[in-house]
Amino acid sequence: xxxYPSGAGLHVGHxxxxxxxxxxxxxxxxxxxxxxxxxxWDAFGLPAENFAIKNKVxxxxxxxxxxxxxxxxLKNFDLQYDWDKEINTTDPNYYRWTQFIFLKLFERGLAYExxxxxxxxxxxxxxxxxxxxxxxxxxxxxxxxxxxxIRQWILKITEYADRLLEDLDGLDWPEPxxxxxxxxxxxxxxxxxxxxxxxxxKSIEVYTTRADTLFGCTWxxxxxxxxxxxxxxxxxxxxxxxxxxxxKSQNKSDLERTELQKEKTxxxxxxxxxxxxxxxxxxxxxxxxxxxxxxxxxxxxxxxxHDDRDFQFAKKFNIPIKYVIEPKFVGIDGDGAIKPGxxxxxxxxxxxxxxxxxNDNYLCVSxxxxxxxxxxxxxxxxxxxxxxxxxxxxxxxxxxKNLKFIKSEPLAINTQFYHRVKRxxxxxxxxxxxxxxxxxxxxxxxxxxSQLHDILWKSKNELKDFFTVFEGQYIADLLQNGESAFTGHxxxxxxxEFDGLESEEAKKKITEKLKxxxxxxxxxxxxxxxxxxxxxxxxxxxxPIVHCKKCGIVPVPExxxxxxxxxxxKYEPTGDGTSPLSNxxxxxxxxxxxxxxxxxxGQAKRETNTMPQWAGSCWYYIAYLMKDGSKYEWNxxxxxxxxxVDLYVGGAEHAVLHLLYARFWHKILYDEKLVGSKExxxxxxxxxxxxxxxxRKMSKSFGNTISPDSLLKKYGSDALKMYELxxxxxxxxxxxxxxxxxxxxxxxxxxxxxxYNDKNSDKNNVIINKAIKKVSNDIESFNxxxxxxxxxxxxxxxxxxxxxxxxxxxxxxxxYPFAPKTTTKISSSLxxxxxxxxxxxNKYLQAENIIIPVQINGKIREQLVVKNDITEKEIxxxxxxxxxxxxxxxxxxxxxxxxxxxxxxSIVV
RNA sequence: GGGCGAGUGGCGGAAUUGGUAGACGCGCAGGUCUCAAAAACCUGUGAUCGCAAGAUCAUGUGGGUUCGAUUCCCACCUUGCCCACCA
Numbered sequence: 001x002x003x004y005p006s007g008a009g010l011h012v013g014h015x016x017x018x019x020x021x022x023x024x025x026x027x028x029x030x031x032x033x034x035x036x037x038x039x040x041w042d043a044f045g046l047p048a049e050n051f052a053i054k055n056k057v058x059x060x061x062x063x064x065x066x067x068x069x070x071x072x073x074l075k076n077f078d079l080q081y082d083w084d085k086e087i088n089t090t091d092p093n094y095y096r097w098t099q100f101i102f103l104k105l106f107e108r109g110l111a112y113e114x115x116x117x118x119x120x121x122x123x124x125x126x127x128x129x130x131x132x133x134x135x136x137x138x139x140x141x142x143x144x145x146x147x148x149x150i151r152q153w154i155l156k157i158t159e160y161a162d163r164l165l166e167d168l169d170g171l172d173w174p175e176p177x178x179x180x181x182x183x184x185x186x187x188x189x190x191x192x193x194x195x196x197x198x199x200x201x202k203s204i205e206v207y208t209t210r211a212d213t214l215f216g217c218t219w220x221x222x223x224x225x226x227x228x229x230x231x232x233x234x235x236x237x238x239x240x241x242x243x244x245x246x247x248k249s250q251n252k253s254d255l256e257r258t259e260l261q262k263e264k265t266x267x268x269x270x271x272x273x274x275x276x277x278x279x280x281x282x283x284x285x286x287x288x289x290x291x292x293x294x295x296x297x298x299x300x301x302x303x304x305x306h307d308d309r310d311f312q313f314a315k316k317f318n319i320p321i322k323y324v325i326e327p328k329f330v331g332i333d334g335d336g337a338i339k340p341g342x343x344x345x346x347x348x349x350x351x352x353x354x355x356x357x358x359n360d361n362y363l364c365v366s367x368x369x370x371x372x373x374x375x376x377x378x379x380x381x382x383x384x385x386x387x388x389x390x391x392x393x394x395x396x397x398x399x400x401k402n403l404k405f406i407k408s409e410p411l412a413i414n415t416q417f418y419h420r421v422k423r424x425x426x427x428x429x430x431x432x433x434x435x436x437x438x439x440x441x442x443x444x445x446x447x448x449x450s451q452l453h454d455i456l457w458k459s460k461n462e463l464k465d466f467f468t469v470f471e472g473q474y475i476a477d478l479l480q481n482g483e484s485a486f487t488g489h490x491x492x493x494x495x496x497e498f499d500g501l502e503s504e505e506a507k508k509k510i511t512e513k514l515k516x517x518x519x520x521x522x523x524x525x526x527x528x529x530x531x532x533x534x535x536x537x538x539x540x541x542x543x544p545i546v547h548c549k550k551c552g553i554v555p556v557p558e559x560x561x562x563x564x565x566x567x568x569x570k571y572e573p574t575g576d577g578t579s580p581l582s583n584x585x586x587x588x589x590x591x592x593x594x595x596x597x598x599x600x601x602g603q604a605k606r607e608t609n610t611m612p613q614w615a616g617s618c619w620y621y622i623a624y625l626m627k628d629g630s631k632y633e634w635n636x637x638x639x640x641x642x643x644x645v646d647l648y649v650g651g652a653e654h655a656v657l658h659l660l661y662a663r664f665w666h667k668i669l670y671d672e673k674l675v676g677s678k679e680x681x682x683x684x685x686x687x688x689x690x691x692x693x694x695x696r697k698m699s700k701s702f703g704n705t706i707s708p709d710s711l712l713k714k715y716g717s718d719a720l721k722m723y724e725l726x727x728x729x730x731x732x733x734x735x736x737x738x739x740x741x742x743x744x745x746x747x748x749x750x751x752x753x754x755x756y757n758d759k760n761s762d763k764n765n766v767i768i769n770k771a772i773k774k775v776s777n778d779i780e781s782f783n784x785x786x787x788x789x790x791x792x793x794x795x796x797x798x799x800x801x802x803x804x805x806x807x808x809x810x811x812x813x814x815x816y817p818f819a820p821k822t823t824t825k826i827s828s829s830l831x832x833x834x835x836x837x838x839x840x841x842n843k844y845l846q847a848e849n850i851i852i853p854v855q856i857n858g859k860i861r862e863q864l865v866v867k868n869d870i871t872e873k874e875i876x877x878x879x880x881x882x883x884x885x886x887x888x889x890x891x892x893x894x895x896x897x898x899x900x901x902x903x904x905x906s907i908v909v
Numbered sequence: 910g911g912g913c914g915a916g917u918g919g920c921g922g923a924a925u926u927g928g929u930a931g932a933c934g935c936g937c938a939g940g941u942c943u944c945a946a947a948a949a950c951c952u953g954u955g956a957u958c959g960c961a962a963g964a965u966c967a968u969g970u971g972g973g974u975u976c977g978a979u980u981c982c983c984a985c986c987u988u989g990c991c992c993a994c995c996a
Contacts, residue, residue: 789933
């Protein structure tokens with residue numbers, strides 16, 4: 001990922017990723033590949049502009065200086081870049097094509113103007129995309145985001161949601177990044193349900209993923225922004241109250257609306273009621289700002305028993321709670337009968353909980369026919385002793401007989417439950433009897449008769465549903481006295497003909513029924529929102545659009561590109577939602593602003609908003625392939641020859657910003673047949689951030705940045721680069737520790753003194769060939785830290801002996817990608833060529849003699865030096881005659897003799 | 910609250926599909942060189958006991974599976990990252 005050239009210059013965290021791709025590129029080149037390893041500058045956007053405003057230097061100049069500084073620093077690292085392909089997003093020759101791609105989006109109807117409330121940063125004075133808002137604050141400056149209605153250009157990224165989601169599967173990316181994109185796109189499958197409004201020819205459409213809970217819906221909530229409220233203004237009895245609430249919530253920032261998570265607010269709309277389409281029940285309509293206008297339909301059905309937010313709302317406003325889902329509680333009673341749900345429980349029921357103290361697991365039985373498992377339950381007659389009954393039933397079902405009674409827990413005395421078959425509320429007297437298994441001795445049981453096929457031990461966690469009932473008591477109790485709703489899936493109750501169905505099935509059946517009567521359908525929703533693409537700032541690509549009084553919005557013809565950003569003296573943001581480029585008092589702007597309509601030739605004005613920082617980086621990987629001298633040319637054949645990018649290295653923080661945007665643009669280019677690939681970056685590897693010595697992210701504001709300049713001077717680029725990679729696993733964060741570089745420096749100094757005199761030795765050949773294999777594999781898999789330690793290890797073991805010329809050549813080649821400067825210097829003085837990556841000679845990969853450890857009862861007692869591929873018989877003889885081993889086998893009796901070829905001998909006595 | 914990951918010496922971290930835990934580097938200790946120091950080089954370095962050979966204990970805690978577990982299973986503790994009223 002190309003850098004944003006900031007004024008502070010590089011700190012030691014930056015070169016880690018650059019070094020990694022440099023090592024990889026050099027390695028691949030030595031292996032005969034044609035590698036493009038380019039570098040460029042992402043230079044439009046807020047940081048440069050804010051710096052410019054603060055220091056009163058034009059951003060153009062700022063960028064020029066910063067780029068020069070960055071470039072010099074990178075050159076000091078001796079990175080092998082293809083500098084002739086260097087790009088800069090602020091170069092008009094470059095952004096001509098950024099604008100060109102925007103026109104393609106516009107032609108396809110994927111870019112549109114809109115004026116709706118968007119995220120606005122009061123400090124940066126510009127609108128922002130959803131992706132740029134982190135926890136209600138501006139990603140750049142941390143200011144609290146406001147909602148503001150501004151004229152905006154929007155890109156329809158949602159139209160590509162499904163493709164962006166599906167194509168993730170084929171990418172060789174870190175799974176967490178893919179998962180983050182999936183979550184961000186946030187596809188959810190559910191149902192839309194239409195609630196008619198009583199006596200009025202209007203309806204409310206809600207979106208839900210839990211159609212199975214529809215019978216538990218006791219009111220409907222609209223977002224304050226919902227259109228229907230305005231439309232039904234004169235039917236609403238308490239309009240004043242409603243209007244007041246709408247205004248109040250409009251003034252709340254997103255942060256305020258989300259921060260007050262616990263206290264729900266809302267107003268009941270009096271005068272109108274909704275009708276639940278599944279049962280015709282009349283229910284009230286509320287407005288509340290916990291419902292988001294921009295997700296789903298801006299309205300939800302409230303099911304307090306099975307949704308935490310609705311539950312809190314109901315508690316606050318005393319709305320009745322009706323439960324329709326019960327945990328899937330399967331009990332197996334003494335008759336061998338299995339019944340889902342809670343309704344099987346009798347007036348006097350017992351549930352036996354048998355704990356195995358050895359492993360803290362609980363006894364269950366499974367029922368083959370229904371693929372269910374459960375604790376043992378049963379009914380008791382009036383004069384029966386519950387403990388004895390339970391013991392008897394456990395024994396009959398499982399055979400276990402040695403049970404210690406621990407306690408009886410009448411947790412659910414007179415708990416109400418709904419009897420599904422009889423359709424009535426009932427009271428049951430439950431007793432949970434806790435036993436512990438004293439020993440695992442068993443009686444034989446008749447499998448056929450009991451009809452059980454398996455006895456299981458499950459952990460408490462696996463039996464969560466059961467323990468919900470035991471510990472939180474009944475669901476009815478849970479809802480009445482508890483803190484939260486039951487949001488899990490389960491079995492339907494109180495739901496007419498759908499009673500007894502499982503949640504998933506019920507969702508389907510209920511939606512199908514609604515569909516049949518025109519009150520609902522299956523529906524898909526996304527969290528992803530369209531991309532707010534315009535910025536009310538100066539330092540960005542002008543959007544190539546002209547506003548004509550006669551023709552309206554007219555795109556600038558391709559031949560007139562680029563629309564060059566005018567050089568102006570005053571570029572401070574206005575803060576009122578307009579761009580600094582609309583300031584007609586500046587003659588330079590005025591000259592640029594007024595133009596002719598490309599369509600009718602009449603007077604027209606240019607679009608004054610600019611593109612966001614992400615625009616230039618959305619296609620820059622293509623620009624490297626287009627660059628020829630100072631020009632760019634779209635040569636599809638050449639582009640397709642190289643794309644997709646084989647290896648892309650950068651930080652994980654771009655997971656939902658750059659990496660999503662670039663994929664979106666690439667797909668448009670694919671649809672335009674401008675590129676032949678569906679995805680821009682085939683393989684992605686994340687570079688772990690280098691933290692400051694204080695453990696925080698290196699940043700100018702923390703004052704913990706460390707400049708590489710003095711380290712380069714003291715230790716040289718090779719030592720510093722090697723240390724950057726040696727500090728830890730490449731994708732893992734690492735704390736900077738200055739002292740570590742010394743080790744690399746010492747090593748390289750030792751290498752510099754290398755000399756050869758001897759002939760080849762087999763011993764060295766074995767060492768070298770092992771190293772070639774290890775280092776090759778490690779570079780391919782980006783395990784640079786272990787590659788370097790293998791190189792050091794190789795050096796140490798040969799250096800204590802003697803080097804041959806071939807040894808030195810192979811060794812220097814292995815080291816070359818990491819330390820090009822040092823190895824080049826040595827190789828030229830020793831007259832050795834580093835031209836090609838050494839080939840592995842398999843002959844040397846297997847040593848003649850190997851060391852086999854001998855374990856006795858799991859402990860290593862002896863090590864035998866034996867020839868490779870020794871047979872079990874041969875080694876058995878060696879073991880039998882070994883005195884030391886004999887000492888550990890006083891009885892002379894070997895119970896078990898295990899031999900894993902070329903690995904280990906394990907003896908049990 | 911949801912999703913994903915991580916816990917190994919004084920420190921950063923190594924350990925193919927379960928098979929000699931602690932590679933490699935830093936640091937530390939002792940030594941060489943030096944009038945001295947720095948740098949450099951050599952040796953040692955998980956803990957406990959022992960003169961030693963060696964033994965015992967050790968990969969967050971507690972269990973389990975196995976001849977054998979850092980690795981697999983279960984529970985718990987600690988910690989990191991991402992998302993978060995998405996219905």
